[in-house]
Amino acid sequence: MTGHVYKSTGSWYTVKTEQGEIYECRMKGKFRIKGIKSTNPIAVGDVVDFELEADNDKVSGIIFNIHDRTNYIVRKSVNLSKQTHIIAANIDQVFLLITINNPPTLTSFIDRFLVTANAYSVKTILLFNKVDTYDEDTLNEVRFLAHTYRKIGYECIGVSAISGKNVDKVKALMQGKVSMFSGHSGVGKSTLVNAIEPSLDIKTKAISTQHMQGQHTTTFAEMFDLSFGAQIIDTPGIKGFGVVDMDKEEVGDYFPEIFALKQDCKFNNCLHIQEPHCAVKNALDNDEIAFSRYRSYLQIIEGDEENYRTDNWDNQ
Numbered sequence: 001m002t003g004h005v006y007k008s009t010g011s012w013y014t015v016k017t018e019q020g021e022i023y024e025c026r027m028k029g030k031f032r033i034k035g036i037k038s039t040n041p042i043a044v045g046d047v048v049d050f051e052l053e054a055d056n057d058k059v060s061g062i063i064f065n066i067h068d069r070t071n072y073i074v075r076k077s078v079n080l081s082k083q084t085h086i087i088a089a090n091i092d093q094v095f096l097l098i099t100i101n102n103p104p105t106l107t108s109f110i111d112r113f114l115v116t117a118n119a120y121s122v123k124t125i126l127l128f129n130k131v132d133t134y135d136e137d138t139l140n141e142v143r144f145l146a147h148t149y150r151k152i153g154y155e156c157i158g159v160s161a162i163s164g165k166n167v168d169k170v171k172a173l174m175q176g177k178v179s180m181f182s183g184h185s186g187v188g189k190s191t192l193v194n195a196i197e198p199s200l201d202i203k204t205k206a207i208s209t210q211h212m213q214g215q216h217t218t219t220f221a222e223m224f225d226l227s228f229g230a231q232i233i234d235t236p237g238i239k240g241f242g243v244v245d246m247d248k249e250e251v252g253d254y255f256p257e258i259f260a261l262k263q264d265c266k267f268n269n270c271l272h273i274q275e276p277h278c279a280v281k282n283a284l285d286n287d288e289i290a291f292s293r294y295r296s297y298l299q300i301i302e303g304d305e306e307n308y309r310t311d312n313w314d315n316q
């Protein structure tokens with residue numbers, strides 16, 4: 001049988017088949033030690049093959065195969081330095097919620113997020129939330145940012161989780177896909193998800209799970225089916241992506257506008273800082289690349305290691 005992993009709590013996995021049947025599954029013993037350097041070889045979102053096993057009238061599943069993933073996001077284990085914890089797999093898209101104020105979302109944060117999501121091969125859609133609260137100047141800021149990010153290929157939507165503005169557009173984009181919601185604390189993730197599916201009170205759920213675990217702060221991701229043929233992965237207590245280690249030379253590849261120009265630079269290992277005949281610097285001088293984006297790029301590759309490597313799971 002084949003199914004999707006909806007929930008993983010240590011050694012048991014909740015798996016749902018295409019037909020909608022739900023089975024509690026474990027991993028096959030040998031499979032567990034098959035050299036996967038992760039604290040959890042199977043993650044929420046994984047597609048797995050399993051066989052049923054009846055034990056004292058109780059039917060459960062034994063997982064013997066994981067299908068190849070289109071992508072996955074990880075978190076570094078705190079105490080097992082070389083191991084990573086896979087948070088979720090096979091994510092179609094992440095909605096990054098942005099607010100101009102209350103709380104402010106800086107472009108450096110947006111750009112770092114986009115670089116990480118690109119490195120993970122996860123598509124990002126930018127949602128500018130709380131537009132119901134903005135005055136004309138703030139709305140102009142939203143328009144300016146939306147223009148900047150649309151120009152480099154990102155879909156941008158102004159929304160309000162409170163008034164319901166453009167919530168239907170978000171739902172349309174979610175149809176038939178597995179989505180995640182991300183962004184700083186207080187940008188309105190829970191409020192928006194509740195506006196999308198009022199019966200799904202994720203926040204309450206996250207709190208009750210935490211309560212069950214007492215002082216222990218470990219959180220488990222979980223996938224939910226929504227009523228309109230969409231799925232979301234909720235990661236309680238986790239607001240962003242973990243950090244991807246990358247070489248300086250690689251960073252530009254995750255800025256679409258820099259990647260598009262790099263073959264026009266004189267040097268094929270151009271870092272677009274001081275090199276002569278640099279297509280990126282030329283584009284910047286001609287206002288074809290946003291200065292804020294270039295500044296974020298420099299921050300990531302130059303010195304700002306501290307900031308860049310800070311685990312943004314814990315700092316939002």
Ligand SMILES: Nc1nc2c(ncn2[C@@H]2O[C@H](COP(=O)(O)OP(=O)(O)OP(=O)(O)O)[C@@H](O)[C@H]2O)c(=O)[nH]1
Pocket residue numbers: 129130131132133159160161162163183184185186187188189190191192239
């Ligand atoms: N005016 C207005 N307020 C909003 C909107 N969306 C969320 N809020 C408010 O912003 C506050 C934070 O919203 P949450 O949904 O809790 O934010 P969150 O991103 O889930 O926050 P964390 O759980 O800390 O990550 C709440 O008081 C919401 O009522 C919106 O579109 N307009």
Ligand SMILES: [Zn+2]
Pocket residue numbers: 262265266270271272273275277278279280281
């Ligand atoms: Zn260059």
